[in-house]
Amino acid sequence: MTNVLARNNVKVLGEGEKTIIFGHGFGCSQSMWRLMVPFFESKFRVVLFDYVGSGKSDLTAYDPEKYNSLYGYAQDLIEIIEELELNNVIFVGHSVSSMIGMLASIKHPDYFESLIMIGPSPRYLNDEAYIGGFEVSDVTELLDLMEMNFEGWASFMSLLAMKNPEKPMLAQELEKSFTAVDAEITRQFAKVTFLSDHREDLAHSTVPTLIIQCSDDSVVPIEVGEFLHSHLKNSTFRLMEAKGHYPHLSHHEETVRLINEYLLLP
Amino acid sequence: MRERLNTAPFGYLCITNQGVITELNETFCNMIGYTFEELLDTHIESVMSVSNKLLFHTYFYPFLHLNGHVEEMYLSLKDHEGKDVPLLLNAKYFKQDDVEGVDCVFMKMGKRIDYEQQIRSAKKHAEEALREKNLALDKLELLHNEIEKKQIQLMKLNTKLEKLSVTDSLTGLKNRRFFMERLKEHIALFQKNNMPFSLLILDLDFFKKVNDTWGHLIGDHVLIKLAEVLNSTFKVEDIVARFGGEEFVVLLPEANKERSKEKAEELRRTVQSAEWRIDQIITVSIGVATMQNGDSDMTIMENADLALYASKENGRNRVTHKDDL
Secondary structure (H helix, E strand, O other): OOOHHHOOEEEEOOOOOOOOEOOOOOOOHHHHHOOOOHHHHHOEEEEEEEOOOOOOOOHHHHHHHHOOHHHHHHHHHHHHHHHHOOOOEEEEEEEEHHHHHHHHHHHHHEEEEEEEOOOOOOEEEOOOOOOOOEEEHHHHHHHHHHHHHHHHHHHHHHHHHHOOOOOOOHHHHHHHHHHHHHHHHHHHHHHHHOOOOOHHHHHHOOEEEEEEEEEEOOOOOOHHHHHHHOOOOOEEEEEEEEOOOOOOHHOOOHHHHHHHHOOOOO | OOOHHHOOOOEEEOOOOOOOEEEEEEEHHHHHHOOOOHHHOHHHHOOOOOOHHHHHHHHHHHHHHHHOEEEEEEEEEEEEOOOOEEEEEEEEEEOOEEEEEEEEEEEHHHHHHHHHHHHHHHHHHHHHHHHHHHHHHHHHHHHHHHHHHHHHHHHHHHHHHHHHEEEEOOOOOOOHHHHHHHHHHHHHHHOOOOOOOEEEEEOOOOHHHHHHHHHHHHHHHHHHHHHHHHHHOOOOOOEEEEEEOOOEEEEOOOOOOOHHHHHHHHHHHHHHOOOOOOOOOOOEEEEEEEOOOOOOHHHHHHHHHHHHHHHHOOOOOOOHHHHHH
């Protein structure tokens, strides 16, 4: 039996009846939520985790076949919820995590009360009339850029994973563990993310959803938010004043405010 | 100094924490083919492709946020014609009085990027070659294991063949070839250490009559039975062999004349009193010779043979030592 909690480096914090789970995006880890978590700890049980291959997850659990689509990651999310015996979960997903949460909710609608998507996209590639923001050549370029910057990227991710920048020795240790295997994992995660197409799945989603998009999102065009809003039942669309693609880092207060308003919290 | 910064051999930019360009030098403008006015107050992402933007968001901003600086980041910017300009970027967060922002320094990667590409493709080739090599090695190891298995089989077979080649198939005793080799070894030992030994040659009396009367099958049976008697009479250190036909030889290490005569006599008696299951008395005639200085394998065999001849001449079923002739 795999130890789900160790595999996904699951952290449970805070007090509260209800559970809010945060799912990080591509190239990140659960520490991306560090500015948001303090606002929710007092009202919710907060669950944080790393996807397999990211952060401090168990790298030995990485199976290139399983994680060759977002369904593999969605299955892990379901297993975390089952392991912790949760229900009526509020799931906050950034970027690719939004779709992972939605795929999990389609399989088990009863596990979820609502989905909050930050900068979501059901398909990153342009497709005839559909504007996803990326051409195939952009994805190739991204994979090249990642490869060219992998040393720096790895050290950045290891620092984040350690959350101990004052102890660079520890980070160096961890950095060493970022080997060619990790480069391969990150590369596959990028491929799976940016080549995914879940537009067909939108119609099967029933859980109430909040779509949060940055004005002038640097990764996802505004049309994608609108496309999602029109194809997702029970969805609310909020355009932020914040720009960029990482509002939970750059404008966490506005992000918290939008979530609170949606959840009818004071 | 400030003047020179404008044309220094690196592109310089200052951006706000949000990415808006607030200062820049001429070298940077020339790098990507825009005028100063076109770039000032615009967002740095306006000259980036979507993948570079994503890199900026997943790597540049968070890293800067965490460490206050970014070193040797590789990226490309779009020039005025929309062409990619590969660059290397170092950036550092600063705060002076009330002003804060990020200083960015860009270096062109023109030739270096070609080297990088070459290295990357060489690395890919090397990885591919390594994979193939490992596959080949695995195969080789499999073959090696098979060969080893075959070798063990071969060795077993060899041992068996060797045994067969020195064994007399009818009686299971050692054959003439084996005996002659051992004899030579004992002669060498005698010459070296003066270690004595004696030789017995024995012959079944009237064996032709056994074959003629009872047939070859019974004849063979007598030979086999005699081999058994020989095996039970002599020790394992003694070398017993069938020399040919109904003639047998025994080498007795460390035995002098008296001792060898005793052993020969013991054998003669045992044969005489053994149960042969045919209605004919079976006896042997024995010739004995003891190794002496100057003897060779040929002479000691001749001597024992002479003694055997004497035993036959004197009425068979008896022992003669060469020295008593």
